[in-house]
Amino acid sequence: MSSEPWTIESIRDALGNPTLAQRFLAEINKAPAHELLGVFAKWQGIAQRTLDAVERGREIAAAEARGEAPPGRWIDVTDRVLAEAARIRSQGAA
Numbered sequence: 621m622s623s624e625p626w627t628i629e630s631i632r633d634a635l636g637n638p639t640l641a642q643r644f645l646a647e648i649n650k651a652p653a654h655e656l657l658g659v660f661a662k663w664q665g666i667a668q669r670t671l672d673a674v675e676r677g678r679e680i681a682a683a684e685a686r687g688e689a690p691p692g693r694w695i696d697v698t699d700r701v702l703a704e705a706a707r708i709r710s711q712g713a714a
Contacts, residue, residue, distance in 0.1 A: 626664045626667070628648060631667045632644060632645060636670060647659050
């Protein structure tokens with residue numbers, strides 16, 4: 621997001637998902653006056669984190685397109701995930 625102030629419209633647009641945007645609009649439209657700022661702040665945070673994640677994804681995709689490793693610190697949790705999956709399977713889960 622640019623340095624422009626957040627608006628209901630900019631939050632809706634930043635969410636990028638029609639279902640999520642509709643949920644936001646429903647919450648903001650139904651909020652009592654004394655809760656409006658809290659609802660707005662909650663969704664502003666969600667919208668900002670969404671934009672940040674999109675930007676991060678673009679940075680990763682650009683690095684991979686250049687044949688580089690993705691930027692940032694990455695922790696390999698493959699062994700932990702495999703162990704957890706084995707534990708779940710051993711308990712009879714599908």
